Amino acid sequence: MALFGKKQKTEETKPVATTPVAKQAVSTTNVGGNFAHILKNPRITEKASMHQSVGVYTFDVDPRATKQDIAAAVRQTYKVTPHKIRVVSIPSKTTRSMRTGRAGVKSGGKKAYVYLKSGETITVS
Numbered sequence: 001m002a003l004f005g006k007k008q009k010t011e012e013t014k015p016v017a018t019t020p021v022a023k024q025a026v027s028t029t030n031v032g033g034n035f036a037h038i039l040k041n042p043r044i045t046e047k048a049s050m051h052q053s054v055g056v057y058t059f060d061v062d063p064r065a066t067k068q069d070i071a072a073a074v075r076q077t078y079k080v081t082p083h084k085i086r087v088v089s090i091p092s093k094t095t096r097s098m099r100t101g102r103a104g105v106k107s108g109g110k111k112a113y114v115y116l117k118s119g120e121t122i123t124v125s
Contacts, residue, residue: 035073038065042124043111055116057124061087063110070112078122084115 040060042048048058061070067085074082092108116122 035069035076038062038069038073039077044124051113052124055118055120057114057116057122059112059114061110061112063089063108065110065112067112070114074114074122080116080120080122082114083117086113086115087111088113 038061040062043058043060045058051058059070059074065073067087070085070087071082074080088111090108090111093106095104095106096102097104114122
């Protein structure tokens with residue numbers, strides 16, 4: 001009596017023929033055409049304010065957002081078409097509590113520089 005004997009095949013299974021399907025890039029952040037969660041808030045800093053005069057606007061965005069998602073969110077929210085988008089990852093940083101002395105972590109994130117054509121503006125509040 002063998003414990004690990006070979007089993008004999010009783011039926012032969014035919015491999016299922018699959019047709020090649022074109023792979024589409026599916027965004028995980030866009031659900032049903034709603035882009036409200038992609039643009040978190042505009043970054044209002046001294047540097048970002050200087051760039052606004054040139055037509056470059058800075059936003060904090062969802063870390064999983066792609067350039068295409070950001071462009072669609074800007075188009076839907078502000079009714080302008082971005083010329084170019086640059087995305088920068090913000091690294092997480094360790095901090096220290098002044099009161100307790102314990103170390104903590106400030107989470108990073110992602111920011112996007114949205115370049116508009118000359119003449120187009122966004123009202124950031």
